[in-house]
Amino acid sequence: MKTISYMQAINEALLEEMERDGSSVYFGEDVATMSGAFGATAGLLDRFGPDRVFDTPIAEATIAGAALGMALAGLTPITEFSFADFVGIAFDEIYNKLGKWNWMHGCCFKIPVTIRLPVGVMAGAGPEHSQSPQALFMHSQGLKVVVPSNAYDAKGLLKTAIRDPNPVLYFEHKVLYGMPGEVPEEEYTIPFGQAEVKREGSDVTIIATSLQVHTALAAAGMLAGEGIEAEVIDPRTLIPLDKETILASVRKTGRVVITHEEQKTGGTGAELAAILAEEAFFDLAAPIKRVGSADTPIPQSIFLEQEFKPNEEKLMSAVREVMQY
């Protein structure tokens, strides 16, 4: 094992997979010369040259649509938007084209496209550079959705994403970039559709994604002091979703709190809660609680963005509430 940051984990996955797959290309805004808005693509241009690693114009619909075209013509395109918020600009290309192209054309293609999408509130980046739009894709067809919460998952899941013959949206949290984590020296991948129990517990299940996994672990630690043992489950991929691990935990605990950074209403927690209301109703001893962000756009002020977001306290009080039943 070695200790590297989440960002380095991403960088290693890119270097390794582009080495492995000679048809892979990496492109996006300022990814080649400058190594991306956050530096994750360092070394790619030097290693793979300007045809395979290149800067594009500022035009995200074109980037996503071109990724599809490249895939249809036999490449393995890997791309990124500087901020996940920009999925709106390429929504038709991602949601309708990348997601549905293969199926609607009778399933004769492979579309091995990976799009890296940095999410999350960080340092006052404001309403259009701080969002976590993954929930929009819970209602997509043909896309896979990945939400890694630590360096180990980031690397293993990104390698799987790049090898996957389907389009994958890879949502990485900007606050996690600097976070160190243990990663094996040797090569590994993490299969999609396997949630991980990040902490075991018997009283309540907290389902958390992305940065909120850390909020949940911190909250769980404090709740243990109050005698509440929370189990923290990180789905790691939202499509495909590992329902079994979640349902098994709820069977054990009978109580669920779901937390994510995106706004509560219509967030990924909506679908998770609905699945539980359908499939785990008789296992539940208490109402489900969701702890998301406020149902507002994201304020630019660094003070107000703290109010906007979920945090340990909000999560702990939700847990305490479901423990009352």
Place this chain on the structure above:
Amino acid sequence: MKTISYMQAINEALLEEMERDGSSVYFGEDVATMSGAFGATAGLLDRFGPDRVFDTPIAEATIAGAALGMALAGLTPITEFSFADFVGIAFDEIYNKLGKWNWMHGCCFKIPVTIRLPVGVMAGAGPEHSQSPQALFMHSQGLKVVVPSNAYDAKGLLKTAIRDPNPVLYFEHKVLYGMPGEVPEEEYTIPFGQAEVKREGSDVTIIATSLQVHTALAAAGMLAGEGIEAEVIDPRTLIPLDKETILASVRKTGRVVITHEEQKTGGTGAELAAILAEEAFFDLAAPIKRVGSADTPIPQSIFLEQEFKPNEEKLMSAVREVMQY
């Protein structure tokens, strides 16, 4: 009262509101000369002239972005996309610009934009002209979402939409266009956020939107023959949502089936089910069931599109299932 079609109801609302508000304009693809892909804008050009009613180039991001610009400069823009599927093309403009502009700029504007969006599976229009993308906007901030299911609602809600100083997405179902319904001779509007109980019943609550209201009413009629009295609730607007009417019904029946035409996963039913799992848990005697379309793109074949969609039978068997508890 008079009997007119859903389409005529829309047309009347447009004519009346454009007459009332001299700052209103209507624009979109083929809306002026040809009266729109489905004919809803008949008469507008003649009545209000070519400055206020005009055909645009085929460029939906531009249409939606221009609607915002017009609103900022004091107009009341009303527009349409020929198919709701095209929201993907203008997603940034709708979701991030129209929805958030006023709030993120400190709340100094009015954005009285209405966008008409025809949804639904009809006659083999295929995967990109048959969708019901309203669920994507459950996770929006600053947009209102309207889903009228009959002529009366269509007219009253469209008039309210046009007068609303906020952006409103008005999703109308193509299969409903020809459906006749009773509408008052005199002027009326329907406030947003008021669900309607379309049928009373004591055993189970069916929450249905858009065309599925009719499926639900037909199913309820047949279920009555089996001794099951279903209450059918039509939220009419998803944002704002009339939680009270829904919660009151569930308190009475203890059983819920939610049905909508969009794909089940991540559909509007996810948020509705999640709200109930949070706020009506102890009122529920049975798991919640959702009856949506298949989690696939929409097939072009008119035979397969029937398999794709929810229908009376699927709904009835879901109701029978929740009645078992």
Place this chain on the structure above:
Amino acid sequence: MAEVVKRDIDPARYDKDFLLRLYREMVKQRAFDENLIRLLHEGKVSGFYHSGIGQEATGAGTCASLRDDDYILYDHRGCNQMIAKGVPLDKIYGDFMGRLCGTTCGLGAGIVHVAYPEKGVLGQSGTLGACFVIAAGAGYAVKVKKTDQVCVCYFGDGTAARETFHGGMNWAGLYNLPIVFYCENNEYGISTHYTKAHALKNNIADRADGYGIPGYVIDGNDVLLVYEVAKEAIERARSGGGPSFIEGKTFRYRGHFEGDPALYRDQAVVEEWMEKRDAIKNYRARLIAAGAAAEEDFAAVDAEVEKEILDAIAAAEASPMPECTRIYEGLFVEGVV
């Protein structure tokens, strides 16, 4: 500004075989389309059909210079193009009828969503205009793969207004991609005349200049002119010379979709095009006048084509419908790349 190309091409400069091949392609497309409309009226085909009758010179003239491994993104009026590129007719009819023999294996496809990788037919986007950016990607792939394939991107005058036009043109020029943009300017986008949908200098092709891309305006109903100008563009693309933009002036004879009464157009103009500017009629007359082919040659081709069409329809009709469960298949591809 784009070059307005006018050429008086002497058919005698070409092989008779070649000249008849172009003819055959055009009549095949028209016969395909007329028969499809018949099947629609017979209730054997459903959905919305955008007839390409009147625009046959596009596919015939351009695809004549394409190889099987070249890519096309046909447009929503583009059965003409996919037929010219070599998608088997029974597969296309099969898609329209929702049969298993179709390229979509029973999911069904109207004019959009037929794909046939064997012949480089990459499919179509139901939302107009994605073609520009998908073509950019396909073109870029050729650059990386270092093959000498070419990608032709077809679209209508109305579609040229989509925002993605800018993104696709910019990539094509910037990366010097082997793409030919072919704009079928049939004057209307549904009911809207292109002069009511575009701010133009003179022609849509004039926009190419701002990207440093050569632009050409041609009579898109003159199949030999389409052939020559497209051939030059395709060869330039193939040999590393980068993208081109061709605007072919043409006209659609029928409504926007079958069932559209098209009241927004002057019927006299439609008739003028049908009588005086019909691609097939004029081509026949010209070959005969030049002594390059005779009535019997055309009659023989017509008969062969008719048989080919009827056989394809029969084959499609003989193919079974899929099971209802077809929709649950194939959403995700298994395995790894």
Place this chain on the structure above:
Amino acid sequence: MAEVVKRDIDPARYDKDFLLRLYREMVKQRAFDENLIRLLHEGKVSGFYHSGIGQEATGAGTCASLRDDDYILYDHRGCNQMIAKGVPLDKIYGDFMGRLCGTTCGLGAGIVHVAYPEKGVLGQSGTLGACFVIAAGAGYAVKVKKTDQVCVCYFGDGTAARETFHGGMNWAGLYNLPIVFYCENNEYGISTHYTKAHALKNNIADRADGYGIPGYVIDGNDVLLVYEVAKEAIERARSGGGPSFIEGKTFRYRGHFEGDPALYRDQAVVEEWMEKRDAIKNYRARLIAAGAAAEEDFAAVDAEVEKEILDAIAAAEASPMPECTRIYEGLFVEGVV
């Protein structure tokens, strides 16, 4: 092709007051910006700041011909433009500090999301390029309202690649809208030189021609030239003559955002611009050379501006922060239109 406008403008043709007003606008912008950077370093301002130092001639030169009721869509390096258009300095500082006195009443705004309808400042889109289509709408509104307002849409060279460029330009030309598109070509979009992001004939402004829109390329650091060319475009727009496109060549002195070391640029080039092509320095020298103003005039303006800036900062700092509950206010406007 766009007209490359070169003019040797004699300052003596202008009023001293007017000349000093342009000077004042530019130094105010620069002082605003330098002080903002200081506040950032002092930890009083957070978020990402895109400094506009070096590009002051844009706002000063263009806004001099605008009325309060004219609209602007400033760009993400555009404090220059909003200041020139008249947004009070304390409000802008207030937004940067998240104070209640800001235009957002405490929500905070970086360079984006300041709006000030009283002065026609319509706000900004955090996703680049929405300006083109929003401007199209604002321009269309003027047409319907039959006022003689004008809308100026500012954007960078990088932003000119967004797909929406095409949609906005097309509307502007098609409906003959009173819009001036002003491209601040400062050579880079973050790290990418504009020649690596655009397929061009010669200049970005050449694209205007394809829309029948007049295009101009100018030295964007020559404030008098910016003033004259913009004035002509604004007057044309105001009197029903339709849109124009101006590309002003300029340069950003600092990194893309404060903190960006900008290693992708040649430092010698940056210094060359700062020493030889600085808008303010050259303007001073030119006025002095022409005898149109003297050192004391400039010194007086500098002193006044410094006071104005410091007062504005003090006012902003004195303004309270909002309550946490501020975010729950104002998502929906009550009432009816």
